[in-house]
Amino acid sequence: MSDTFTDWLRKRSEPDWTAATSHPFTDALLAGRLPADAMRGYLVQDYQFVDSFLALLGSALAKADRYASRLEISNSIAVVTSSENTYFQRAFEALEVSAADRKHPRLDPSTVEFRSLMDDTNANGSYPDVLAVLVVAEWSYLEWAMGAPERLPEDSIAAEWITLHNNPQFQRWVGWLRGELDRVGAELDERDQARCLRLFQHATRCERDFFAAHWPG
């Protein structure tokens, strides 16, 4: 069977893709041996990531070429703004994150870089461009989280972060998102496909660097 557009994007993003999806940070998270300080720092920065990520989902919603796609995207927006948001609030309580760090933490350079990629794609990108960045953010998370052992970490903050990213609804969403980029990507000319590839590669490096910034090893 021939490669889909997203298979091609991913292959052309190696070795960064593998570095982002089998990082020592996620290996430790899955094994239940990630230090609480590392998880706290990561989640504080990730909450800032989620702000721009949500705006990027909104950009996809606005730029989509059909109503059925808008419905799929709005389902994902509902998850980010409900179960994922309450997860952050509970995790911040459990990890004793200060009010200042919940709202206005000092941003790590890896957060700044990822946010500016998302904000720029939101402001200037086409629908396929936006999808390219979203696909990396969601597919890479699905991939590491699917490596979860049968016995999840006892720590509920770690366990829940894993299941948020490998549950059947999330698997279905990532499958849809990839299919959507395969659909609209097939219509692009070579120049526009190359721009999607550059965005995909940039987002993959951002994912790798985000984990590296919080890995104490």
Ligand SMILES: Cc1ncc(CN)c(N)n1
């Ligand atoms: C950095 C990052 N990338 C992706 C995801 C999954 N939406 C996330 N929560 N954080």
